[in-house]
Amino acid sequence: MTLPKIGDPCPEVSFRTADRETVSLADLKGKENLVIAFYVMAFTGGWERELKEFENNYEEFQKLDTQDWAVSIDLATRQKAFADHCGLSFKAVSGFPNHDGAKTLGAFNDERGLTKRITYVVDKEGILRHIIDDPGDMERHARESLEVVKGL
Secondary structure, eight states: OOOOOTTSBOOOOEEEOTTSOEEEHHHHTTTOEEEEEEOSOSSOHHHHHHHHHHHHTHHHHHHTTEEEEEEESSOHHHHHHHHHHHTOSSEEEEOTTTOHHHHHHTOEETTTTEEOSEEEEEOTTSBEEEEEEOSSOHHHHHHHHHHHHHTO
16 A cells, blocks of 8 residues: 655545544545544553643644544544543544554554554645654644644
């Protein structure tokens, strides 16, 4: 499979919410930018720091017509519990059980059976504008995504 590159149309991906709603990139095309932030799994300290940084910038993302989606390998109900625990205003979604969205974007680690800590910024027209692949600096993902969105 060829992985998407910056400047390419982002492949169609969809995920599920705890309310069994399917959310997809196609739903946002022409309307909103999208930040898809993958992380290893819910209820881990690193991801909690990363989520809170996205939450701290939530209003700014909203002003810029941008949705944030947090994605891990967890069931959608576990994602919701973690989002509630962190006090999130944005969607925590799941690709369980097949993780097709993560695989399509190259965010799935087959050896470990987990998603990687990687973030994608997609503009309103569905073009992939930026990729942040940094497993160590959790707060960087939100800060850098916001700067990219400001430039769109």
